Amino acid sequence: MEEVKSERHINIIDTTLRNGEQTAGVVFSKNEKIRIVKMLDEIGVPEVEVGTPSLGKIEREIITEIMKDKFKCKIFAYCEAEPENIKYAAQCGVKNVIINISTSDIHLKEKYKKNRTWAINKLKNTIRAAKHNDLNFIVSAEDATRADLEFLLKLISIARKKGAYRFRICDTVSRFDPFRTFLLINTITSAVNIPLEVYNHNDFGMATANGIAAIRGGASSLVVSIGGLGEGAGNAALEEIVMALKYLEDIELGIKTSKFREIAEYVSRASSRAIPVWKAIVGTNIFAHESGIHADGVIKNPKNYEVFKPSEVGLTRQLVVGKHSGSHTILHKFKEFDIELTDKQANDILGLARDMSVDLKRTLFDKELMYIYNDYKKKKKKQD
Amino acid sequence: MVRELNLLTEFSQKSGIELDPKNIKIDDTTLRDGEQTAGVVFANDEKVYIAKMLDKVGVHQIEAGIPTMGGNEKEAIKKIASLDLNCSVLGWNRAVKSDIDASIDCGVDAVAISISSSDIHIEHKLMKSREWVLESIKTCVDYAKGFNLYVSVNAEDASRSDMEFLLQFARTARDAGADRLRYCDTLGILDPFETFIRVKNIIDIIGIDIEMHTHNDFGMAIANAIAGIKAGATYVNTTINGLGERAGNAAFEELVMALKYIEGVDMGFNTTFFRSLSEYVAKASNRILPTWKPIVGGKLFVYESESRASGVLINTKIYELFNEKDVGLERSLILGKYSGVNTIIYKMKDLGFKITRKEAEELAEIIRDKTVSLKRALFDNEIIDTYNSYRKKSSSSRTHEKGGKDGRSKK
Numbered sequence: 196m197e198e199v200k201s202e203r204h205i206n207i208i209d210t211t212l213r214n215g216e217q218t219a220g221v222v223f224s225k226n227e228k229i230r231i232v233k234m235l236d237e238i239g240v241p242e243v244e245v246g247t248p249s250l251g252k253i254e255r256e257i258i259t260e261i262m263k264d265k266f267k268c269k270i271f272a273y274c275e276a277e278p279e280n281i282k283y284a285a286q287c288g289v290k291n292v293i294i295n296i297s298t299s300d301i302h303l304k305e306k307y308k309k310n311r312t313w314a315i316n317k318l319k320n321t322i323r324a325a326k327h328n329d330l331n332f333i334v335s336a337e338d339a340t341r342a343d344l345e346f347l348l349k350l351i352s353i354a355r356k357k358g359a360y361r362f363r364i365c366d367t368v369s370r371f372d373p374f375r376t377f378l379l380i381n382t383i384t385s386a387v388n389i390p391l392e393v394y395n396h397n398d399f400g401m402a403t404a405n406g407i408a409a410i411r412g413g414a415s416s417l418v419v420s421i422g423g424l425g426e427g428a429g430n431a432a433l434e435e436i437v438m439a440l441k442y443l444e445d446i447e448l449g450i451k452t453s454k455f456r457e458i459a460e461y462v463s464r465a466s467s468r469a470i471p472v473w474k475a476i477v478g479t480n481i482f483a484h485e486s487g488i489h490a491d492g493v494i495k496n497p498k499n500y501e502v503f504k505p506s507e508v509g510l511t512r513q514l515v516v517g518k519h520s521g522s523h524t525i526l527h528k529f530k531e532f533d534i535e536l537t538d539k540q541a542n543d544i545l546g547l548a549r550d551m552s553v554d555l556k557r558t559l560f561d562k563e564l565m566y567i568y569n570d571y572k573k574k575k576k577k578q579d
Numbered sequence: 580m581v582r583e584l585n586l587l588t589e590f591s592q593k594s595g596i597e598l599d600p601k602n603i604k605i606d607d608t609t610l611r612d613g614e615q616t617a618g619v620v621f622a623n624d625e626k627v628y629i630a631k632m633l634d635k636v637g638v639h640q641i642e643a644g645i646p647t648m649g650g651n652e653k654e655a656i657k658k659i660a661s662l663d664l665n666c667s668v669l670g671w672n673r674a675v676k677s678d679i680d681a682s683i684d685c686g687v688d689a690v691a692i693s694i695s696s697s698d699i700h701i702e703h704k705l706m707k708s709r710e711w712v713l714e715s716i717k718t719c720v721d722y723a724k725g726f727n728l729y730v731s732v733n734a735e736d737a738s739r740s741d742m743e744f745l746l747q748f749a750r751t752a753r754d755a756g757a758d759r760l761r762y763c764d765t766l767g768i769l770d771p772f773e774t775f776i777r778v779k780n781i782i783d784i785i786g787i788d789i790e791m792h793t794h795n796d797f798g799m800a801i802a803n804a805i806a807g808i809k810a811g812a813t814y815v816n817t818t819i820n821g822l823g824e825r826a827g828n829a830a831f832e833e834l835v836m837a838l839k840y841i842e843g844v845d846m847g848f849n850t851t852f853f854r855s856l857s858e859y860v861a862k863a864s865n866r867i868l869p870t871w872k873p874i875v876g877g878k879l880f881v882y883e884s885e886s887r888a889s890g891v892l893i894n895t896k897i898y899e900l901f902n903e904k905d906v907g908l909e910r911s912l913i914l915g916k917y918s919g920v921n922t923i924i925y926k927m928k929d930l931g932f933k934i935t936r937k938e939a940e941e942l943a944e945i946i947r948d949k950t951v952s953l954k955r956a957l958f959d960n961e962i963i964d965t966y967n968s969y970r971k972k973s974s975s976s977r978t979h980e981k982g983g984k985d986g987r988s989k990k
Contacts, residue, residue, distance in 0.1 A: 218871075219883035220956045222916050250917065251947050275886075305894045368900055372841050373771040373802050374594040374809065381591060398900070399837040400795075400821075400830060400873045404802030407770050411587070426887060428873040435798040443770045443797060467955070471869055472618075475798045475826040482825075485617035489824060496703040502766055502796065515617045518652070519645075553651050557865065558618045 205446055206416035208242035208392065209235050209433055211462060213273045215424035216246070218466070225257045227465040229264070231421075234458050236266045238451040240433070244271045244293065244418075248283035255287050262288035271333075276317045278324035285328040292332045293363065294321050298350060299341035311346055315353060322357045333392065335363035340370045340379070348386055355389040361416060362389050366405060369398030369428075373408035380412030392416035395431045397423055402431040403475075407439055410446070421462040422470060422477070434459065434476040434508065442502055456509030481505075482512040485558060487521020490514050494527050517558035518549050528564065544571060586776050593775070593809040598844045604814045605846070606731075606790060607633050607831055608642040609860060610659075611671050613822035616864070623655040625863040627662070629819075632856055634664040637848045638831075640689065642816070646670045646681035653685060660686040667729060674715040679723050689729035691761060692719045696748045697736035709744055713751045720755035731790060733761040738769050742780065749785040759788035759814060764803060767796030767826065771806035778810035790814030793829045795821055800829040801837055808838075819860040820868065820875075832857060832874040832906070840900045854907030879903070880910040883956060885919025888912055892925055915956035916947050930963055938969075945969055 212231055216223050223231070228245065235243050243266075246258050258272060272289040274280035276296040284292050296318050303309050318334065325332045334354035339347055351362050364380070371379070376393070384391060393409035395402040395418070406417045423432035434455045440446040459477040463470045472480040482505040484490040492499035497512070505512045514524055522541040525548065529536050536544065547567050552559055559567075609629060614621050621629070626644070633641050641664070643656045660668045669689035670682035682690045694712055695701055701712055716732055723730045732752035737745055749760050762778055769777070778789055791807035791814065793800040804815045821830035832853045838844040857875040861868040870878035880903040882888035890897035892912075903910045912926050923939040923946070934942070945965060950956060957965065 217884045217886075217917050219878060219881045219913055220915060222950050222954045222956070224951065224954055247917075251944055253948055253951050254916075301894075301897060302890075306890045306897050368898060370841065370900065372805055372837070374590060374806075377587075378591045378594040381587075397873055398879075399841060400798075400801040400833040401805075401837065403798030404771055407799070408772075408802075411770075411772060423871075426884065427871070427879055428876060429871050432798065439770070439797040439799070443768060443773075468869070468871070469867060471867065473616075473821075473823075473825065473827050473866075475795055478826065480617055480825060481796070483617040484824075486615045486824065489615075492700070492704045496699075499700060499704050500766065502768055517618065518620045519615050519648075549648075549650070552620055553622070556620045556622060558620070 203446070204415065205410060205440065205448060206241055206392070207419050207433070207436060207448065208244055208271065208416060209240050209420060210244040210418050210430065211235075211420040211424055211433075213244040213246055214426060214430060215420040215462075215466070218424060218426050218429070221424065221466045221468075223465050225260060228257050229261055231462065231465070232261055232264070232266060232268075232270070234454070234461065236268045238454045238458065239449055240268055242269045242271060244273055247273045248287050248289075249274060249277070249280040255283060258287040258289065274321070276321040278320050281321060281324040281328055281330065285330060290331060292325060292330050293335050294318065294325065294332050294359075295335040295337055296350070297338055298336040298347055299338035300343065301341060302338045315350065318350065318353065319357065322354075322359070326358065332359055333361040333363060334359040335365060335394070337365050338367040339364045340366045340375070341368065344382070348383065351383065351387045351389060355387060359389070361392050363392040363394055363418065364409075364414075365394040366396060369396040369401070371405055372401060373404045376405045376408040377412040380409045380414050384413035390415045392418060394418040396425065397428040397430065400428075402429070403435040403439055406431045406436050407444060410440070410444065422459050422468075422474065424462060424466055424468070432475070438476050438503070438508070452507055453509050476508055477510070479510065482510050483515050484513070485515045485517045485524075486519035487524065490524040491521050494523055515558040516548050516564055517552040520545060520548065529568070532561070532565065534568070540571075544568060547571060586772055589779070590772055590775055596809065598808065598838075598842055600844045600846050602813050603808060603838065603844065603846060604639040605831065605835070606640040606642060606669065606814050606816050607638045607818065608816050608828065609633070609818040609822055609831075611642040611644050612816070612824065612828055613818040613860075613864070614644070616822055616824050616827070619822065619864045619866070621863050623651060623658065626655040627658050629860060629863065630659045630662065630664065630668075632852075632859065634662075634666045635849075636852050636856060637846070638666055640667040640669055640814075642669045642671060642691065643687065644671065646685045646687070647672065647675075647678040649681070653681065656685040656687065660688075669729070669731070672719075674719045676719065676722055679719060683726055683728070687728070689731065690723050691731040691733050692716070692723065693733035693735055695736050696734040696745055697739040698741060698744075699739055700736045713747065716748070716751050717755045720752060720757045724756045730757045731759045731761050732757045733763055733792070735763045736765045737762045738764045738766065738773075738777070742777065745777075746781065746784055749781050749787055753785055753787045757787070759790050761790040761792050761814075761816065762807065762812070763792040764794055767794030767800065769793075769803055770797075770799060771802045774803040774806040775810045778807045778812055782811040788813050790816055791829070792816040794823065795826040795828065798826075800827070801833045804829040804834055805837060805842065820857050820864075820866070820872065822860060822864055822866070830873070836874050836901065836906070850905055851907050874906055875908070877908070880908050881913060882911075882922075883913050883915045884917035885922050889919065889921035892921065913956040914946050914962055915950045918946060919943055926962065927966065930959060932963075932966060934966075941973070942966065942969060
């Protein structure tokens with residue numbers, strides 16, 4: 196098998212504060228935005244997209260405030276291709292901007308009632324404004340996965356020649372699977388010499404996989420958001436990308452992952468969205484084991500069913516007792532309560548616990564297990 | 580010998596390849612691996628109802644539960660097997676004869692015989708040897724086949740298994756008469772590239788039907804299932820909403836829609852039913868259905884940002900590959916921090932007010948400030964209220980400027 200896992204430098208840029216906030220119904224306050232930049236900075240995320248200056252005064256005030264702080268991470272503002280938008284970004288004091296331009300014919304013709312030449316000119320004019328304002332810039336191609344490949348390559352060449360230091364490919368409508376993502380990125384990287392960044396949506400549940408496919412295809416940067424917050428079904432989740440790169444691709448980004456749960460919780464509150472208990476990497480159920488087979492395996496050796504330790508992402512392991520529990524879980528659970536059961540007792544209690552769990556339609560609390568145990572002992576005493 | 584594939588070349592050749600819907604079958608395990616999730620318990624009536632819905636929507640096989648658990652569980656499986664459904668009904672078993680007896684007792688037409696294929700599981704969990712595993716497969720498949728059952732042999736933890744042994748495992752299953760091998764990425768640790776090469780190796784070398792059982796621990800359940808299909812797998816083990824242990828399994832609705840809209844394979848499922856199916860399972864499993872859940876989330880077709888909202892108002896195809904009605908959802912427009920002129924004009928018209936671009940521009944600023952202070956989008960009555968007070972203010976200032984007397988002047 197070909198080895199792609201080298202010492203390549205991979206970048207991530209977090210867009211929780213831009214595309215994350217752009218999600219219908221989500222609004223962050225100024226304090227929350229600043230706090231989120233701080234958190235991202237502290238765990239070592241190298242780049243952060245903080246907002247859209249053209250949106251209005253209130254957004255510019257927030258971005259200006261963020262720029263006053265000293266962060267290690269590079270701060271980006273997002274600009275739709277339009278010279279005026281660059282001025283707004285410069286006013287906020289940002290040094291790096293993302294210039295976004297739609298690239299598919301359906302966007303150009305239907306949404307803007309324009310053509311490809313219009314897009315090229317728009318991009319050139321906006322780049323000129325960026326240079327005039329002394330801003331570093333990357334170019335982002337919206338709906339690139341539905342764009343004509345030749346036109347896309349042409350646009351990338353223009354962006355590169357005009358001084359863009361990176362080019363972003365957006366799978367705006369989640370049109371790609373990992374196979375197509377890999378092929379497109381591979382094609383572009385062999386045709387044009389510019390670092391590529393990929394932006395994925397999760398409409399079909401493939402955002403993270405497509406991000407990984409992009410890296411395998413030669414991209415060097417991925418756009419992520421905390422918890423995958425973003426328009427529609429969201430974006431590639433920061434925590435999933437970082438852990439997948441680390442554990443599946445052997446690419447260590449040096450990010451402090453033990454803060455993942457804490458940050459996910461903060462963003463969950465600020466965006467008024469609960470973290471599903473089954474959320475990959477940071478859900479509270481990720482290290483909860485109930486079924487006899489899994490729980491038994493984990494008790495014998497966590498490696499049987501866990502790839503990394505719960506503490507690596509700020510979670511804790513729990514054994515829960517319910518319909519699918521086995522007698523080993525019962526034995527282990529009662530040992531935690533300092534009670535040594537015989538195999539016979541464990542089996543009897545297991546039967547009672549399963550029935551109760553089906554009856555209640557949920558797993559049991561520790562207290563309920565103790566009630567079962569006490570009732571069971573009383574009954575045994577009477578029988579004796 | 581494991582063939583050395585030029586993975587990346589083979590992989591990219593599969594991009595956009597045509598797949599035949601006849602070669603892909605769904606085996607839904609909401610009732611087995613879904614219910615096995617920590618904290619989830621279905622009532623028997625719910626299990627029966629879910630089985631009926633899955634059959635109605637068109638899945639090919641239902642994994643109904645674990646017969647050897649006995650009691651309640653066994654009754655539910657018996658009931659489902661007696662419903663005379665169009666789909667096959669499968670019972671899950673360890674590689675133990677008594678488990679298979681319990682399945683036979685339930686009247687299922689198919690069994691899954693599950694046993695670990697990784698050394699870490701064989702040594703640390705089963706505390707046995709590879710030879711013991713192969714012997715168990717032989718005995719159990721032979722036994723089940725004696726009762727004329729469809730037999731799936733499940734290679735648990737296949738992803739961490741030594742490839743040579745996994746091939747031996749598959750060969751043993753095939754030679755014993757098993758109908759398929761379930762490739763279980765039990766820990767969800769493969770990416771689509773590794774999935775592709777491992778599955779392709781088994782199919783090329785052993786030539787047995789493969790079922791993909793993927794987990795979402797790193798967010799790759801759907802992509803891995805599709806990678807498996809592209810490598811030649813013919814079954815996918817799904818669950819409604821992706822319900823399953825830890826981060827869950829490949830979500831039925833995501834897989835079906837991804838196949839249809841990304842891979843171009845229409846399996847002929849009645850997708851308009853998806854939202855109600857997902858809602859039912861969410862309630863029965865006592866779990867929320869996140870509003871952003873791919874395919875069936877309640878807010879997937881709710882628009883706010885000017886960029887997207889103004890686009891879909893012109894033509895939904897600008898930002899959507901399928902329509903809300905295709906999955907039983909609804910479309911709406913809300914106003915918030917990212918709303919712009921076109922969206923506001925449209926929304927106001929919807930609420931019964933015809934406003935100018937200039938008004939919309941001014942209103943956008945007011946709405947933005949308001950949403951930032953409320954930290955949420957506005958309700959319709961708040962929008963109307965905001966507009967009315969804006970009108971009052973602007974007309975009174977105009978009156979003041981002009982020195983006129985009609986404060987409610989119309990344009």
